[in-house]
Amino acid sequence: MPELPEVRTVANELNKILPGLRIINGENFMPKLIWRNKENDFFDKVLDQKIISVQNYGKYLIFNLENFKMISHLRMEGKWSVSSKDKYVYNEKHLRIEFELSNNEWLRYYDSRKFGTLEVWDNKSYLKESGISNLGPEPLNNNPSFEYLKKAAIKKNVKVKPFLLDQKVVCGIGNIYVNEILFAAKVAPDRITKTLGDKEIKNIIKFSNLILTKAIELKGSSIHSYKSGENVEGQFQNELKVHLRENKPCFECKKPIIKTQIGGRGTYFCTECQK
DNA sequence: ACTTTAACCTGAACGC
């Protein structure tokens, strides 16, 4: 479901509620949720830990506990919420793990498609062993540098769309925002990265920053099923220029937006504006 | 070694 702006929004919402609370109990209803950790000691590590803060890195959600990092990836449909014991913010059928908190509230994770993952690592090993260990920079605050992205682009023999979706290159961009970024940068999604000009690479960086920043301000895009915390809807879906606009006129040139498949993902772009 | 595809799952939307 969520890309960087949506995960950031979830982190912000949870960070209003969770810091200072302690995890006093928990139950996992989906064994495959617990990821990478070889030992079956997830609850041994997490129980009795105080939650210090919640943040994101790319599409990963990080619960900073006293002695551990609990790292969640929502994949397509994962959702976190905090509610009273008897209130289910989302469909109870999709509840996958829950934690009882020290204030008598319940932290719950729902995931209809069961793609999501949850890991727990100590504060040192997570940098080397968790899902966030191989991620590239977040495309925010003038990252990545031109030199970094140019070097990566030359090295690879891939189309620019899957290149930007590769979380090892940059992290946090997903299918909505890559479509929007490439439209803003006027680059066709099937361009091979090594053919990109310096100006095109600079524009990709510039618009990655601008679009993700704007989407964070608007609390993400609510299409399909995404909602943050308490069923809060984002507003960036109203800003989309190409995504989900098949056959509708391009806002720049009025030609119909094309939908194709690139790298197995639905791809929307303007053949006139993007070269 | 690198790139592309299939698989992981479920539910909603669509066509007949």
Next chain:
DNA sequence: TGCGTTCAGGTTAAAG
């Protein structure tokens, strides 16, 4: 209404 098909804010094991 019912049934089959297609598609979905993602990642990764397997195949090419």
